[in-house]
Amino acid sequence: MNIEDIIKPENLVFKKTGLLTEKPLSYCPGCGHGVAHRLVMEVIEEMGIEEKTIGIAPVGCSVLAYEFMNIDMQQAAHGRAPAVATGVKRVLPDHFVFTYQGDGDLAAIGTAETIHACNRGENITIIFINNGIYGMTGGQMAPTTLPGMRSSTSPYGRDVASMGHPLKMTELVAHLPGTCYVARHAVHTPANVTKTKKSIRKAFEYQRDKKGLSFVEIVSNCNSGWKMTPVDSNQWMEENMFPFYPLGVIKDIDAKTK
Amino acid sequence: MGELRLMKGNEAIAEAAIRAGVDAYYGYPITPQSEILEYLMQERPEERTGMVVLQAESEIASINMVYGAAGAGKMTMTSSSSPGMSLMQEGISYIAGAELPCLLVNVVRGGPGLGTIQPSQADYFQSTKGGGHGDYRLIVLAPSSVQEMSDFVKLGFELAFKYRNPALIQSDGAIGQMMEKVELFDQQPRLTMDQLYEKYGSWATLGHKRNDRRIITSLELESARQEQFNFKLQAKYKAISENEVRYESIMCDDADYIFVAYGTSARICQKSIQLGRAKGLKLGLLRPITLWPYPTAPLQELAKRVKGFLAVEMSAGQMVEDVRLAVGNQIKVEHYGRFGGMIPSPEEVLHVMEENIIKGTK
Structure with a gap:
C-alpha cells in the first residue's frame, strides 16, 4: 500500500485548525505550548467567534503567539497583558478577549495586573502556562519554580529561605470574587488534553455569558530549561509539579452542588 | 459661540474629553491632576456619550489599558503627573513602537523623586527627548491657559490619529489648578463600529477574518527589518516636524x-x-x-x-x-x-x- 492510498480525505481523523497559521512554531520540540495554542484556537473556531476575538500575547516563550494564532492579536509589554486585555474589552465589550501568558509574565512582573483584572471581574479569559521556569531567557528561576528546583539563577536549587516560595497564582485568584471559573490542567497526555480543552471551552462560554474573569492554568514541561528529554520532563512534571500544583477545577460559580 | 464656563484647567480637559467623543479614559489618582478622573466619574460619561472611564490599579496598568484600547482604533486617553508619568514610560515606548494614536496628559509637578505637588516644568526632557527606551517622539502640546487645556484635547487627538502617534499635553500644576473662563466646543459624536472599521480597520484589532487579521506589536527581531521600521518612524517624525510646528x-x-x-x-x-x-x-x-x-x-x-x-x-x-x-x-x-x-x-x-x-x- 502506498502512502497516497492512506492519505485520503475520508481517512482523515485529525486536522490542524485553520486558526493556526502555517508558520512553524518557534517552541522547542516536546514543549506543551504547541498543544495549548491548538486547543485555544480550536475552541475559538468551534464556537464560531474567530472574527470577534482578540488575543493578547505576552513577553516570554510565547511572545510570538501572534505569529501562530490566526486571529487579531496584540503583543503586550512584559506582564501587562491583563491590563491591555482590559483596555480592549472595555471598548469592545461584545468581543472575546483573552491573554496567553507564562509564569514569569503573569506571576512575577505582572502580578498586580493579573490580580486586579481578576478582582475587577474583567470579562476576559486568561490562559496561564506554568512551567516553573523562564524558558525564553535561558532557564532562570521563575515565581513558580519549585523548592529545591535547579535553574540558572538557582543553580544549587531554590532555597526558599533566601529566594522565597513558589507562588500559587491560580489558588490565589480563585479567592477573588471577580473570577467565575478557575481551573488547572496539563496537556502531556490525551486524557489531559481533553480535560484542558473542555475547560478552555467553558472559560470562553463564561466570557460569552459575561460571568466574569475565567482563568485556566496549564502546568507544562520545559524540557530545554529543565535539561531533560521530553519524556523525562513529563515524568518529572507528574512526580514533582502536580503534587505542588494539583490539577482540577478549582472554582466554578455555576457548578451544581450536591 | 460655544458654551462659556469658569473651570479649572483639569476640569476643562475632562469636559473636553467627553465632548471630543473620546471612547475611553484609563487613569490613576495623583496630585495635582486628580480632578480629571474625579470630574469624569462625576459626569457619568457612560450615560452622556458611552465613554468608558476606569480607575486602574496603577499608572503602569493605565497606560497599558490605553495601549489595548488604542490598538482597537478607539479614541483613548490617560492623564497623570510627573511621578506617574515616569511609571508610564515603558508603555509609552510600546505605544510609539506600535504606532498607536492616543492622548496623554502630564500636569507637571516638581521633582525629582516624589518631589512636590507644586507646579514645575522639569519634565521637558522626559516629554520631548524620549522618556522611555528607543528612538521615538511624542507630539507635545503646551497649553498656557485653561482655554488651551480644552482646545488641545481636540487638537491632540487630531494629530495623534493623523500620524498614528501618541500626543501629549504637557501642562503644569498651575494651569491644571487655576480657574479661567473657557469656551467649550460642541459635543462631537463617538464613532460607530462601522465607522471604526472603515476609518481604522486597516490596522486596528477590531476583529477580522483569518488570514486577513491585524496585529499590534512593537517587536521585530530581525535587525535589518527593525532598522527599516525605524527609518519609517523617522520619516514620520520628519513630516511632523515640517508640518506641525505651532508657536x-x-x-x-x-x-x-x-x-x-x-x-x-x-x-x-x-x-x-x-x-x-x-x-x-x-x-x-x-x-x-x-x-x-x-x-x-x-x-x-x-x-x-x-x-x-x-x-x-x-x-x-x-x-x-x-x-x-x-x-x-x-x-x-x-x-x-x-x-x-x-x-x-x-x-x-x-x-x-x-x-x-x-x-x-x-
Whole structure:
C-alpha cells in the first residue's frame, strides 16, 4: 500500500485548525505550548467567534503567539497583558478577549495586573502556562519554580529561605470574587488534553455569558530549561509539579452542588 | 459661540474629553491632576456619550489599558503627573513602537523623586527627548491657559490619529489648578463600529477574518527589518516636524530682546514684557505651543535681528538647550529658572532680563 492510498480525505481523523497559521512554531520540540495554542484556537473556531476575538500575547516563550494564532492579536509589554486585555474589552465589550501568558509574565512582573483584572471581574479569559521556569531567557528561576528546583539563577536549587516560595497564582485568584471559573490542567497526555480543552471551552462560554474573569492554568514541561528529554520532563512534571500544583477545577460559580 | 464656563484647567480637559467623543479614559489618582478622573466619574460619561472611564490599579496598568484600547482604533486617553508619568514610560515606548494614536496628559509637578505637588516644568526632557527606551517622539502640546487645556484635547487627538502617534499635553500644576473662563466646543459624536472599521480597520484589532487579521506589536527581531521600521518612524517624525510646528509670537515685531517660555512661564513673561515696555525696553515673547516639534525656524529668524534670548522655565534649564540648538553661539542665550515647585514673579524675570541679557549686549 502506498502512502497516497492512506492519505485520503475520508481517512482523515485529525486536522490542524485553520486558526493556526502555517508558520512553524518557534517552541522547542516536546514543549506543551504547541498543544495549548491548538486547543485555544480550536475552541475559538468551534464556537464560531474567530472574527470577534482578540488575543493578547505576552513577553516570554510565547511572545510570538501572534505569529501562530490566526486571529487579531496584540503583543503586550512584559506582564501587562491583563491590563491591555482590559483596555480592549472595555471598548469592545461584545468581543472575546483573552491573554496567553507564562509564569514569569503573569506571576512575577505582572502580578498586580493579573490580580486586579481578576478582582475587577474583567470579562476576559486568561490562559496561564506554568512551567516553573523562564524558558525564553535561558532557564532562570521563575515565581513558580519549585523548592529545591535547579535553574540558572538557582543553580544549587531554590532555597526558599533566601529566594522565597513558589507562588500559587491560580489558588490565589480563585479567592477573588471577580473570577467565575478557575481551573488547572496539563496537556502531556490525551486524557489531559481533553480535560484542558473542555475547560478552555467553558472559560470562553463564561466570557460569552459575561460571568466574569475565567482563568485556566496549564502546568507544562520545559524540557530545554529543565535539561531533560521530553519524556523525562513529563515524568518529572507528574512526580514533582502536580503534587505542588494539583490539577482540577478549582472554582466554578455555576457548578451544581450536591 | 460655544458654551462659556469658569473651570479649572483639569476640569476643562475632562469636559473636553467627553465632548471630543473620546471612547475611553484609563487613569490613576495623583496630585495635582486628580480632578480629571474625579470630574469624569462625576459626569457619568457612560450615560452622556458611552465613554468608558476606569480607575486602574496603577499608572503602569493605565497606560497599558490605553495601549489595548488604542490598538482597537478607539479614541483613548490617560492623564497623570510627573511621578506617574515616569511609571508610564515603558508603555509609552510600546505605544510609539506600535504606532498607536492616543492622548496623554502630564500636569507637571516638581521633582525629582516624589518631589512636590507644586507646579514645575522639569519634565521637558522626559516629554520631548524620549522618556522611555528607543528612538521615538511624542507630539507635545503646551497649553498656557485653561482655554488651551480644552482646545488641545481636540487638537491632540487630531494629530495623534493623523500620524498614528501618541500626543501629549504637557501642562503644569498651575494651569491644571487655576480657574479661567473657557469656551467649550460642541459635543462631537463617538464613532460607530462601522465607522471604526472603515476609518481604522486597516490596522486596528477590531476583529477580522483569518488570514486577513491585524496585529499590534512593537517587536521585530530581525535587525535589518527593525532598522527599516525605524527609518519609517523617522520619516514620520520628519513630516511632523515640517508640518506641525505651532508657536505664538507676542510683541516680537519690534523687540530687541526675546523671552522664550511656554505654559505658566509664558504667562509670567507676558507680564514682564508689560513692565519692561513701560520702562522703554523693547521686549517680546516667543511661546512654543508644540514643545516637539520645536519652533526652531522662528527662533532662527528672530536671531537675525534681535540682541538676545532669555529662556524662562520652571526647571534648571531644559528647553534652553533647544533654544541654543536653534540659534547657536552667535547670539546671547541665557536661562532663568525656579524649580522644586517655585514660580518666578514677573519682576524677578524682568530683572534677570535686564541684568543678564540687556546689560551685556548694549
